[in-house]
Amino acid sequence: MAEANDRRRFLKEGAALAGLGLGAASFASGQTFGTGLPEAHPKDLTLYGEPSRFVNTVRGRDPNSHGPFVHGPNALTPLQDSIGIITPAPLHFVSSHGNVPPDIDPREHRLMIHGMVNRPLVFTLEELKRLPFVSRIYFIECSANKSAASKKTVQETHGKTACSEWTGVRLSLLLKEAGVQQGASWLVAEGAEASQYTRSLPLAKAMEDVLVAYGQNGEPVRPHQGYPLRLLVPGWKAANDVKWLRRIKVVTEPYLHQQEITDYVDVRPDTGGNLRAARSRWINFEQGPKSVITSPSGGQQLPSRGFYMITGLAWSGGGAIRRVEVSTDGGRTWKDAQLEDPVLRIAHTRFSFPWKWSGEEAVLQSRCTDDLGQVQPTLAEFARFWGAASEQVLSGSASGVGHVTFIQPWKVTREGGVHNALA
Ligand SMILES: Nc1nc2c(c(=O)[nH]1)N[C@H]1C(S)=C(S)[C@@H](COP(=O)(O)O)O[C@H]1N2
């Protein structure tokens, strides 16, 4: 019953949490408030609501899917149909290493915080929801989000990113409550699925802005996105955002769990490819600046000459997007696009650019600059940085290449067809 004791202790001692001034009595009753958590029940689709029967925007199959399903466990955000900056939860890409999301009963689920802490803690979902919360709009992007010559649509080239309003408790609050011990500098976070997905995370980042999220766009995080709890590590590769989060262990060094050294590892050139010696340095965490035109984009067809509002998305793990430029002549000339409000740190930013199609061949592309002054690279710059040939990068055969962020060109033919100009 150590678990129950720890929890009671948290609720009593934690009542004074960060000077909230909540009396211990309000936590001590052990009763739920409101209606509590409902039983599982089938959905009434009329009461929940559906899109129009004329709208058929769905996630796409990931050609490199680890699993057998069409719409999961690996699926791509339909960016070509995206409007604004928020990705509806049912259209959010899915990258999962098990075959199905675990079917978690929220009443049974626990989050344990242990390891190098003074007070190991165990939380139920209800207890977490009683704590101070924040809502933040953040993009997430799988570092396997790679354009390539073989890909046709923006869903295929860029569909492993999405942007949501995430609501939850700051991880720093929970860690302070647990009392992190001297000498601790890393966390190991574990998911509740059978294969126990595990990632190591520097403690400094956890104390800065990491969320333990239970809400996504105004409703509970969806099962494919980690119901009932996931980590949200702003601006870093989404592989860190452990879904179905059940355990955080405070430790002294990264664990280099088997999954961490085989998947999503970008070996930085300055480590000489030596993983063990390089330790944390080789984990290339922050997502660089990236943008893409979502319309017109590959696979679309322009119905006639004349006016089009070119639009797309830009994002960076380094902060807010400062500037997006668009070229309609294959990169010879660039003009500033309009950034549409809201322009938020570490969020998708919508841009627009008025364009008149003359009926001639055109190549459309965007490039962005972030808060840190980082500019999205061309394919040639990207390849040079990683010491690979552009052709290898495009065919996906280059090894040791980092997260793909290079500029994506779309070619418009005289017939109005739009194609991947990298092909
Ligand atoms: N427990 C668990 N968490 C996980 C994963 C997983 O397989 N299991 N996949 C990771 C990877 S590789 C990515 S890119 C993101 C994807 O989040 P999403 O499926 O909500 O888009 O979740 C991360 N968190």
Ligand SMILES: [Mo]
């Ligand atoms: Mo991923």
